[in-house]
Amino acid sequence: MKNELGREIRETGGAETGPAGETLCAESLARTFADCEDFSLRRIRLGGASGSLEAALCFLDGMVSGSAVSESVLRPLTEKERFGGVTSEPEAADRLLAGLAWFYAARKRTSLGEVTEDLLCGSCAVVFRGAAVTFETKQPQSRGVEKAEMEKSVKGAKDAFTEVYRQNTALLRQRLRTPDLKLSEAVLGRRTRTRAAVAYIRGLTNSSVVEELKERLAEIDIDGALTTGSLEEYLLERHSPFPQLTVTERPDRFALELLEGRAGLLVDGLPFGFLMQGTLAQQLKVTEDRAGHPLAASALTLLRYAALFLSVLLPALYVVVTVFHQEMLPDKLLLSVIRSKQDVPFSTAAETLGMLLAFELLQEAGLRLPESVGETVSIIGALIVGQSAVEAKVISPIVVIVVAIAGITGYTTPNQDLAAAARLCRFALVLLGLGLGIYGLVFGLILLTYYLCTLESFGTPYLAPFCGGSAGEVLRALIRLPLKKLKERPKALHPEDVRNQK
Amino acid sequence: MRKLLIWLLPMALLLSGCAGKQHFGNHREIDQLVLVQTMGVDRTEDLFTVTISTAAEEGQVLLKTPAVTLSRALKEMQDYTEKKYIFYGHTRHLLLGPSVLAHDLARCLEFVEQDGELRMDTKLYALRDGPAEQAVALPDSGKVSVGETLDSLEKDVSLLSDSHVFTCGETAEALAQRGSVLISAVRLAEPENILDGGRTLLSAGYAVIAEGELAGWLDPDLARGANLLMGLADSDVIEAPDGQGGLFAAALTGSKAEYLPVFAEGELQSLTVRLELRCTLSELERPLALREESTVRALEKGIADVEAWRVSEVLRISRELGADFCGLEKLVRRAAPLRFDRMRVGWRERFNTLPIQVEIAVKLARGHERTIEPLPGRERAAR
Numbered sequence: 101m102k103n104e105l106g107r108e109i110r111e112t113g114g115a116e117t118g119p120a121g122e123t124l125c126a127e128s129l130a131r132t133f134a135d136c137e138d139f140s141l142r143r144i145r146l147g148g149a150s151g152s153l154e155a156a157l158c159f160l161d162g163m164v165s166g167s168a169v170s171e172s173v174l175r176p177l178t179e180k181e182r183f184g185g186v187t188s189e190p191e192a193a194d195r196l197l198a199g200l201a202w203f204y205a206a207r208k209r210t211s212l213g214e215v216t217e218d219l220l221c222g223s224c225a226v227v228f229r230g231a232a233v234t235f236e237t238k239q240p241q242s243r244g245v246e247k248a249e250m251e252k253s254v255k256g257a258k259d260a261f262t263e264v265y266r267q268n269t270a271l272l273r274q275r276l277r278t279p280d281l282k283l284s285e286a287v288l289g290r291r292t293r294t295r296a297a298v299a300y301i302r303g304l305t306n307s308s309v310v311e312e313l314k315e316r317l318a319e320i321d322i323d324g325a326l327t328t329g330s331l332e333e334y335l336l337e338r339h340s341p342f343p344q345l346t347v348t349e350r351p352d353r354f355a356l357e358l359l360e361g362r363a364g365l366l367v368d369g370l371p372f373g374f375l376m377q378g379t380l381a382q383q384l385k386v387t388e389d390r391a392g393h394p395l396a397a398s399a400l401t402l403l404r405y406a407a408l409f410l411s412v413l414l415p416a417l418y419v420v421v422t423v424f425h426q427e428m429l430p431d432k433l434l435l436s437v438i439r440s441k442q443d444v445p446f447s448t449a450a451e452t453l454g455m456l457l458a459f460e461l462l463q464e465a466g467l468r469l470p471e472s473v474g475e476t477v478s479i480i481g482a483l484i485v486g487q488s489a490v491e492a493k494v495i496s497p498i499v500v501i502v503v504a505i506a507g508i509t510g511y512t513t514p515n516q517d518l519a520a521a522a523r524l525c526r527f528a529l530v531l532l533g534l535g536l537g538i539y540g541l542v543f544g545l546i547l548l549t550y551y552l553c554t555l556e557s558f559g560t561p562y563l564a565p566f567c568g569g570s571a572g573e574v575l576r577a578l579i580r581l582p583l584k585k586l587k588e589r590p591k592a593l594h595p596e597d598v599r600n601q602k
Numbered sequence: 603m604r605k606l607l608i609w610l611l612p613m614a615l616l617l618s619g620c621a622g623k624q625h626f627g628n629h630r631e632i633d634q635l636v637l638v639q640t641m642g643v644d645r646t647e648d649l650f651t652v653t654i655s656t657a658a659e660e661g662q663v664l665l666k667t668p669a670v671t672l673s674r675a676l677k678e679m680q681d682y683t684e685k686k687y688i689f690y691g692h693t694r695h696l697l698l699g700p701s702v703l704a705h706d707l708a709r710c711l712e713f714v715e716q717d718g719e720l721r722m723d724t725k726l727y728a729l730r731d732g733p734a735e736q737a738v739a740l741p742d743s744g745k746v747s748v749g750e751t752l753d754s755l756e757k758d759v760s761l762l763s764d765s766h767v768f769t770c771g772e773t774a775e776a777l778a779q780r781g782s783v784l785i786s787a788v789r790l791a792e793p794e795n796i797l798d799g800g801r802t803l804l805s806a807g808y809a810v811i812a813e814g815e816l817a818g819w820l821d822p823d824l825a826r827g828a829n830l831l832m833g834l835a836d837s838d839v840i841e842a843p844d845g846q847g848g849l850f851a852a853a854l855t856g857s858k859a860e861y862l863p864v865f866a867e868g869e870l871q872s873l874t875v876r877l878e879l880r881c882t883l884s885e886l887e888r889p890l891a892l893r894e895e896s897t898v899r900a901l902e903k904g905i906a907d908v909e910a911w912r913v914s915e916v917l918r919i920s921r922e923l924g925a926d927f928c929g930l931e932k933l934v935r936r937a938a939p940l941r942f943d944r945m946r947v948g949w950r951e952r953f954n955t956l957p958i959q960v961e962i963a964v965k966l967a968r969g970h971e972r973t974i975e976p977l978p979g980r981e982r983a984a985r
Contacts, residue, residue, distance in 0.1 A: 422632045423630065431694065
């Protein structure tokens with residue numbers, strides 16, 4: 101199957117739409133779309149009323165641009181000087197493809213399935229008996245290119261990917277104006293027929309990663325690819341709470357990562373781009389790191405690492421120290437903690453777990469509700485309920501502080517999937533700490549480290565370069581060196597072209 | 603293999619002593635803890651009396667328990683409080699009465715070492731003029747606990763170098779190595795010295811422990827000499843004659859002790875202790891011609907004489923007791939480790955008869971605000 105520009109589209113998973121073996125004609129098409137109220141079939145006479153040849157103009161109402169169909173397809177078809185002398189259907193089809201209809205993208209189709217597919221994608225079709233010409237008169241359904249919401253930009257580009265696949269490829273192409281940027285397309289989902297493009301830079305991205313990605317896409321055989329999760333879970337060998345694919349909504353970051361040597365994936369209907377070979381170090385970096393001064397960017401990177409550790413460890417450490425190892429706290433701090441805990445009826449374990457749960461609930465409620473209501477919930481939940489609970493001595497202020505610090509530090513993690521994984525670990529470590537004290541905490545950390553060491557994303561260790569990288573690469577992951585000194589791409593990605601500048 | 607290791611780790615719980623009731627027995631709710639700050643130990647005939655005090659902020663708790671052993675006393679103490687658990691992990695100060703110092707210092711230190719909660723970095727004090735119980739029960743107003751008083755005292759003693767607070771760990775180490783040690787001594791202040799009528803603890807020099815037993819006391823004046831020898835004197839006020847019939851005061855701003863052993867034929871022949879003192883002039887009874895070099899030299903000599911007497915006295919007492927409580931052995935070994943270790947006669951045997959010469963070099967500087975010219979009104983006297 102080829103796209104509107106005649107390029108190959110890889111069919112993945114599922115049968116072609118439309119009944120196999122049925123002859124292509126207006127009637128068979130009408131039968132295919134029987135009971136579809138939005139299906140329109142209009143019979144027209146080529147060359148106007150005096151024309152001898154009849155064709156059917158088919159489209160799905162709402163999917164196509166009415167003006168484009170009228171002006172660029174219908175009008176030329178009914179002009180006598182263009183189609184008046186046409187006597188056979190093959191000649192009419194050839195004339196349409198030769199440009200007598202003005203629309204820029206036209207395809208000749210010979211099977212019912214192909215035409216059905218095109219109609220579902222927003223094309224209109226001029227159907228003859230046994231053949232058809234489709235025009236991509238798609239009605240733009242997009243909200244337009246808007247600012248990135250999840251990955252805020254301070255000194256970088258503001259635009260974000262949208263739900264429109266072609267718009268996303270255009271946003272990428274605007275940044276990488278090189279024919280070496282390849283977009284290898286595939287169709288995903290038996291019923292959704294979602295288009296996806298594997299994006300990579302020829303001569304730079306490791307070709308085995310690209311091939312692996314294409315193969316895994318081809319193996320996906322699902323009903324629909326409508327969410328990010330439905331792809332991630334199928335693309336990865338082991339699905340882990342730790343994101344092995346990096347999801348970004350910023351085209352500039354997507355382009356930058358392609359230049360680093362990664363492969364990307366753009367999917368129709370998803371305002372995100374997926375980046376393969378996701379690593380922890382990559383997920384703790386933001387595009388702004390390159391925009392800022394090296395010292396400031398390095399400090400912020402280190403801060404993010406510290407914040408991640410704090411976010412994961414602080415509640416567990418609090419529990420361990422206050423329940424089992426009180427001697428680890430300095431006198432004055434311990435006295436302060438004891439004072440804050442006086443008269444609170446719940447145990448430290450119940451308090452901490454309860455507060456962690458409450459924090460998650462508040463966060464979830466804030467996310468699911470409309471923005472204005474969400475803010476109100478956060479204010480009521482965090483300030484009013486929290487304050488009242490402390491004043492009523494239902495919970496101790498120190499637990500509120502600990503959970504709030506853990507939560508806030510978690511928000512500094514640029515990757516939301518990583519932040520979610522950190523939250524899970526936080527709970528697990530608290531439970532281990534409650535059960536076994538410092539031993540449980542250390543045991544949990546050992547398990548976590550082991551688990552992270554076993555993760556891979558398309559052959560690249562998740563902990564690269566901390567795991568298997570040289571000292572220089574580790575330093576580079578932690579510290580943003582001046583760009584003039586960043587002459588090589590990350591070795592863990594095995595790029596085909598290692599150097600990025602002289 | 604790696605997976606096997608991962609499964610073996612939790613199994614290690616069973617080997618580490620962390621499994622079972624004992625470990626889970628460590629679970630303590632923090633608000634049920636009584637934090638002991640100061641502990642006093644006395645000995646009366648066959649019984650130890652342990653007295654504890656908590657922080658004033660916590661609503662001070664004072665408890666006293668006599669028992670045959672320290673372990674029993676601490677356990678029995680648990681019955682006397684409304685809260686669930688008396689926690690000794692934050693005991694900062696351990697006060698020992700003379701009765702304990704007399705014979706049971708090593709036993710006490712060993713108990714601290716063996717106990718699961720008490721720490722070896724607990725500061726150790728000797729009460730000079732009464733049972734430790736009196737000092738632990740010191741505060742009558744409840745505003746300041748004895749722990750806070752001792753915290754303050756620890757800083758104060760460094761101002762005049764009239765003592766130095768050692769930890770249980772340091773004391774135990776010294777006791778194990780040389781059998782003699784100094785313990786910071788405190789005494790209850792005379793009521794007439796405290797303007798608001800309260801009571802407090804004051805530094806009282808050092809308790810001298812020789813062969814593990816209380817051998818005597820070093821007054822604060824001599825304690826300064828001991829601190830000079832141990833390199834612990836960094837601040838003091840030295841009053842000395844100015845050589846012209848008056849007194850002057852100098853502030854000690856730093857000191858350095860250097861040990862120069864002289865060996866011959868595998869024997870330690872003599873030891874020179876070279877002390878360097880840096881002082882600033884702080885107070886004159888009468889104006890002096892400070893521009894003249896001879897005047898400054900006279901003042902420096904005055905300081906040197908005072909300190910030489912202190913140091914010599916400390917050395918004399920040390921040798922009389924046959925106890926190297928200042929730890930000179932360690933300092934001399936540091937100066938010449940190879941030759942020291944090859945000595946035919948050991949340090950302990952040689953120490954009592956070793957000729958020791960003390961050299962004191964004083965560098966007297968004027969305070970940075972002080973002009974060399976006498977201030978108005980004192981010019982005539984200076985001339």
